Amino acid sequence: MAGDDVTVSNGATDASGIERDRRLILDARAKGPLATLGAYTRLSGPGWLQGAITLGGASLAGSLYLGVLGGFSLLWLQPLAMIMGIIMLSAIGYVTLSTKERPFQAINNHVNPVLGWGWLIATLMANLVWSLPTIGLATAAVRQNLLPGVVGADALPDNLGKSIACVSITLICVTVVWFYDTGRKGVKIFETILKLMVGVIVVCFFGVVVKMSLAEGGLDWKRIFGGLVPDLKLLFSPANTFAPYIAEVDARFQDFWRNHIVSQQRDVMVTAAAAAVGINMTVLLPYSMRKRGWDKNFRGLAIFDLSTGLFIPYILTTGCVVIAAATQFHTQPARGFLGERDQAGVVIQPAKNLMGPYGEVAGARILYEVGDKAFAGMTEEEKSRQIESLMENLPSADKRMAAMLVKRDAFNLAQSLTPLTGSIIAHYIFGIGVVGMAMSSAIILMLINGFVVCEMLGIPSRGWPYRIGCLMPCVGALGPFVWTGGKAQFWLMIPTSMFAMVVLPIAYFTFYLLMNQRSLLGENMPRGGRRVLWNALMAVAAGLAAFGSIWSLWSKMRWVGIGGITTFVALALVVHFVRSGKPSPVAAEKR
Structure with a gap:
């Protein structure tokens, strides 16, 4: 059985630091709300790690294409997905802080080992799949926006420029992750770095929208706020703003364009939902809390941490990207494909x-x-x-x-913003935001992988086994060399995120069941109206995740995909019935 994951210092558990944090919270509660708020702000951490991974390349890609395809009409999707995700993360946090059992052991002992192993294996696969476009995105941003004269295509041979940028980014990420395994002080340094990175991301993208709103013509805030009202028709029909342009097409081909738009809209909607709270975040939260030594006295802090470190930065950043993309690209033809000419009469060439x-x-x-x-x-x-x-x-x-x-990317968006915001904000501030999103996400993918590998091996998440697990997502350094050519590499975040949506219900339904296990939670199990409310909220979140998963499988793999998920469910049921006639491991230990 794996040992405790409470942060260690000089080989010994730093119990005094944990007790000091607990006493700080209890004393603050006795003094009132303001003191409690101050204590929570000082001790926050795991929620900011969630913010660092969700503000990654997948969220950036999802936000960009939501704006391109739906304009302002899809602004509601990401806040809704995040609310559903926070419901499940809050439940995961409640279970983690209410019991001394590790989540993987708790699932295997109290629910089903098929779900436990499925949860970890799916997370491992999602991490490796996501790492490929993530490091590639950071590499592209450095070469195109920040240092084009140093490692860009015009400064160095393509592969050499990619190699220098990619290796440098990977080494920085690995160095930051190393802090997490150097004791309580190292964890604090690590979390501070991630908080700063998340802060920089929010400021960069928020600054772009502020600058756009102050430019001539400004932004249509009435339409922007109107886009926060859910419109489920967009699952089945293009945004209304495409209607006049489709009407100009020959009647024989109008259905082609409608179907093409709807197909892309669905993929992007699934991507945006999957990127809000991915399956790997359901591993990160409980194990980062355990690393801090938190228990049931820290439940209020956990909710505050998720709100300030995850929800607010995510909503601000993704909303700003959707607004910028919608303003610049929605129903706007990419320049150069329709024979446009510049002011001098020269034909404009496409990017x-x-x-x-x-x-x-x-x-x-x-x-x-x-x-x-x-x-x-x-x-x-x-x-x-x-x-x-x-x-x-x-x-x-x-x-x-x-x-x-046409599939544009963040760098086309930066170029289009230049007349409105100036080249410094459009290229450098925007570029820093993109690099920050990609690198923070890559760092957390490494961190999660270390947790997963150690949990699979049944050992504490520290030392060289943990570090080797952290290094596995470095396979993402191959991304810039694997996906080359004229493809819209930014779009590659879409299919990788759809895979993450396919496996997300494994985590959601697993913790839904775990939240209802009296054998695990005992006196901490919610009762009465609180239990009804928890179950109702979790049922909605898990149901929506299942809908997205089945939709993704059917749209891409048809009966093969449905057969795969049916096989997984059947295996879980077989194991459940086989185990039902035997005493549980927990009961056996009590004997």
Whole structure:
């Protein structure tokens, strides 16, 4: 059995520090709300770690494409997803702080080992999948926004520039993670660094929106606040703002554009929801609390910590990105694809990174016109001639739609903001925000992986096994070299986040069941109206997560995906019935 994860110093448990924190909270409560608020502010930490990982590349990508596709009409989605996530994280925190059992052991002993192992394995997989685009995003931001003259494409050969930026970023992340394994003081340094990074991220993106609101024309705040009202029709139809442009398209091809927009909208909505609270955050919270030595006296602090360190920074940052993207890109064709000219009469050239994505969208429209069966029957030469001919003669209305829906990224957004905010804010402040999001997320992915590996091995999360586990997400350093070419690499956050949504219900339903285990919680189990409220809120959150998971599986894998989740559930049920006839490990120990 793994040992306790309470922070260690010089090989001994720092019990005096934990008792000092507990006494600080109890004394503050006796003095009143203001004193309690001050104590909570001083002791906060794990909630800010949650903020550091959720404000990562996936949240940035989700926010960007929500703005591109939905304009202001999808501003409601991320706050709703975060509220559902905080409900589950609060339940996880309650269970963790109410019992001395480690979460993995508690799940295996009191619920089902299939769910326990599924929870850890899914988290490990999600970490490794997410690490690839995350470090790649930070590398791209350094090369394109912050240091283009040092490691950019024009300064160094492509692979050399990538290598220098990527290795430097990875080493910085590893160094910061190392602090977490150097005792109580190291944990404090680590959490302070992450708090500062989250603060910088919020200030950068908030500053961009403030500057936009002060520019000529400003922002339409009435429409912005209107976008906070949920609109579920967007799961099945494009945003209303696309209607006049679709109406200009030949009637034969209007359904193609509607279906194309809705398909992307759904993927982005799932991504934004998955990035708000991912399955790896359900591991980070309980084990970071245990690392701090928190118990039931710290429950109020845990809720305060999640509110200030997670909810507020997330809502401010993602909301600002959606607003900026909606203002600059929604129903706005990417420049250079419609024969536009600048003030000197020179034809504007499209951004290089958008050429490939534009060809994909326009090519899909052409394939729709030709038909899959007819296209498959052509020779390669005939296909090439047909595509070239149709591409040249593509109606202007279709070209406009393709240019609107081309997959842009954060760097295109920074470029578009230059006339409004100036080059310093658009490139450097925005770039610092992007790098901060990617690096803070990469750091926490490493931290979580260390927890997961040690828990799988049944050992305390410290020492070299923990550090080796932390190093596994460094595989993300391969991201900039694996995903190359004309692809919109920023879009790669979308499919990786959809995978995370598929596995999220494992954690949600597992802790829903754990919250109702009297054998675990004993006298700490909620009763009466509180229990009804907890269960109702958790049921809504878990139900929405299950809906997103099944939707993602069906849209991408059809019956294969449904078969996979059915097999997992069936295995859990078989193990449950096999164990039901035997005494539980807890009961056996009591004997």
